[in-house]
Amino acid sequence: MSNIILPKSWNMAENEATPESVYMDRRSFIKGTSLVTLATAASFYGCSMSPTPDPDTPIELTANEKRSYPAKRNKKYKLNRRMTEERVAASSNNFFEFSEIKSDPRYLAQRMETSPWEVEVNGLVNKPRTFNPDDFYKLMPVEERLYRFRCVEAWAMAVPWTGFPLKALIDLVEPKPSATHIAMTTFYKPFTAQGQLAFWRPWPYTEALTLEEAANELTFMALGIYGRPLPKQHGAPVRLVIPWKYGFKSIKSIVKIEVIDYQPPTFWNTVLPMEYSFEANVDPDVPHPRWPQTREKMIGTNAVRATQPYNGYGEYVAHLYT
Numbered sequence: 001m002s003n004i005i006l007p008k009s010w011n012m013a014e015n016e017a018t019p020e021s022v023y024m025d026r027r028s029f030i031k032g033t034s035l036v037t038l039a040t041a042a043s044f045y046g047c048s049m050s051p052t053p054d055p056d057t058p059i060e061l062t063a064n065e066k067r068s069y070p071a072k073r074n075k076k077y078k079l080n081r082r083m084t085e086e087r088v089a090a091s092s093n094n095f096f097e098f099s100e101i102k103s104d105p106r107y108l109a110q111r112m113e114t115s116p117w118e119v120e121v122n123g124l125v126n127k128p129r130t131f132n133p134d135d136f137y138k139l140m141p142v143e144e145r146l147y148r149f150r151c152v153e154a155w156a157m158a159v160p161w162t163g164f165p166l167k168a169l170i171d172l173v174e175p176k177p178s179a180t181h182i183a184m185t186t187f188y189k190p191f192t193a194q195g196q197l198a199f200w201r202p203w204p205y206t207e208a209l210t211l212e213e214a215a216n217e218l219t220f221m222a223l224g225i226y227g228r229p230l231p232k233q234h235g236a237p238v239r240l241v242i243p244w245k246y247g248f249k250s251i252k253s254i255v256k257i258e259v260i261d262y263q264p265p266t267f268w269n270t271v272l273p274m275e276y277s278f279e280a281n282v283d284p285d286v287p288h289p290r291w292p293q294t295r296e297k298m299i300g301t302n303a304v305r306a307t308q309p310y311n312g313y314g315e316y317v318a319h320l321y322t
């Protein structure tokens, strides 16, 4: 049985890289997909396709956004590599709610309505509360940080995020002593986000961290990138960024944050647990069945770099795992 896709050469073009999903798709097709259900999904897809807005149309900023950009850069977080070009980062995205092809979310995600938007924060907290993105600009210590970012598919980028440490938000709602984890959820709108018609996947997308990981100074809630609010394909209006873990932990377009006392199921870990661990720390010494993890390719360039443990952030996080 060899339907596992073997890693390709290191000089592969960007668009040759197999997406996070290929293996599961085959298996689940064999398992349970009938032609009738496929045809039904396809016809829904066809009916609801409306023209997508142009991704290059400038976005009208709210008063709070005008005040907040450009945010002051926190000089503590330095890059040891060149910054990825804005256009490159915004044209190659993993956003499976919209498509499994990296060039699609730039266009298809423009159909997502991001205003109004609410983020519910509840669970084991003394002060549950619902926020909108404007509240974050008003209440949170918004700053810019340059972070490296590493996807499990062995590509990497280095980008300037604007946002705030998740810890500031957690502190505001006051977790109860029994809390151990936080769980985050993306929107569920299958008629806008047609990837969610893939009924064999555990939508909506969810991710989770231990409370200790969530409160680490590196764990960041991004509202913007490259000095402006997040384009939709990057996970507008608010997404997580965890620079020492593989990219799939950095959940996009968050609508719910729950403080809980158990390790919850998460999207990719449920789909393929042997490929996507819950912890998912970047680690060149833990091999992956499909992508060599010792090296990474910087998107938009031919640069290949050695992957570092914790993506180079060991000084901040290694103590969490000893």
Ligand SMILES: Nc1nc2c(c(=O)[nH]1)N[C@H]1C(S)=C(S)[C@@H](COP(=O)(O)O)O[C@H]1N2
Pocket: 020, 089, 092, 093, 094, 095, 096, 097, 150, 151, 152, 186, 205, 233, 234, 235, 246, 247, 248, 249, 250, 251, 252, 253
């Ligand atoms: N809701 C949601 N969040 C998501 C994903 C997704 O498909 N849906 N993909 C993840 C993966 S695999 C990666 S590598 C990053 C990609 O972020 P970027 O497109 O902004 O570079 O988003 C992560 N967050």
Ligand SMILES: [Mo]
Pocket: 020, 094, 151, 152, 153, 246, 247, 248
């Ligand atoms: Mo990823």
